[in-house]
Amino acid sequence: MDNGLDLTIILPAFAAGLLVLLTHIPLGAQVLKRGIVFIDLAIAQIAALGVIIAGVGDLDPQGWAVQGAAAVAAVLGALLLTWTEKRWPEVQEAQIGVMFILAATAGLLLVAHDPHGGEHLQDLLAGQILWVRYSQLLLPALVTGAICLALYLLHGRLGRLPFYLLFALAVTASVQLVGVYLVFTSLIVPALAVRHYAKWRLPLAYLIGAGGYAAGLVLSTMYDLPSGALIVWCLTVLAMAVYACGPKGRPASV
Template sequence: MEGGLDLTIIVPALAAGLLVLLTHVPLGSQVLKRGIVFIDLAIAQIAALGVIIAGVGDLDPQGWAVQGAAACAAVLGALLLTWTEKQWPDVQEAQIGVLFILAATAGLLLVAHDPHGGEHLQDLLAGQILWVRYSQLVLPAIVTGVIGLALYLLHGQLGRLPFYLLFALAVTASVQLVGVYLVFTSLIVPALAVRHYAKHQLLLAYAIGAAGYAAGLVLSTLYDLPSGALIVWCLTVIAVGVYAVGPKPLTPARSPH
């Protein structure tokens, strides 16, 4: 065992994870229903690109200007995807993939001459959740409240544009807290695990996410392992277990020949 439990580190990190889950779990179920699973990666990568652009401009990495740059990039990406879905709905998933790879490679080009560029990219992908401070949770908490209120007022019935805009805001608030990998995992894995449950889907998905974050943070602290990667694995293992013991879809009866 490499270290001990430090609640002063774990508690704010867990609070950050729970904030992310509050919006990502219900939005993740929407993503599955719409069949556009990789939108979260694309929007998260675009938000990360906004952060990189702000960094190139020597803005304070913890300042509101960086948050604004990430939000503007994510919203522009959301508007573009809204337009492409309207124009070419049959290839929307492919278009999302193209946008993701363009944003990812643009980030590589922008940091190519930065001696710390690789480290910065790694932080945006894997996140630095274990070092989150309470002061960093203020803006995400506000954004989470706004998105939660919108989802409540709309009863989860989101049109194309509202969905993409809310999604962009949610990802913007979370990508700098937990990184691209955890954004994707928080959105998709709990939703996958509970998709065949008839009751309490949302509550169960929240429980899976919270347990995954808690287990990953504790284990990463005890064994001095990368917290983001370990949370991804813990959350996924728990989700697989919940799915395995849950109800299975009915197999359609074969028609007689």
């Protein structure tokens, strides 16, 4: 165990987590309201598939082309889900699950002959948030700012297509920073914890998210444990505590 905390590592990673939370907290509330909980896993996996396809093409993993490939894949997935929800709304959750498994297995097939394929898939799932640097946050920050502005302007009028497109862009901006597991956790867990709160719901969800990221990063540095997995657990435990201390009954209206 190393008790030393290197803030030059922790602070950029924490900044990445805050960027993710800015968009994922309000979008997570929309996901619960619409009853399509696993959409984030599907879109995140589709964005990851775009990254894998770009990698097969030997593109710079830190370059804009990879970001573009992930965005195109996620937007195409969002457009497809928009159409399936309109065409077969009664089985939308099942269709989301099918898209997730198809994207996941397509990624496995594409890296089947890559000696580093398993490691790359692991990075996309669990993330490498502890090694994020400030220079990697510029593009996600710009995308996050645009999405937050759109959410503010469209509040209460977030139709099917705008929701799916904004969701796709938000996930694209976050999946390479924190990985698929943290994308799902950031979207769903804080929203679940505060769903019965009538007041201060959004600020409380942000506090849960920030506290989970901070605790997970610090503990992972101290005990040399995988940061993404530990953040998931810290965030979930904190969310459970907030939920246990809060009001019970039917969820308050969003």
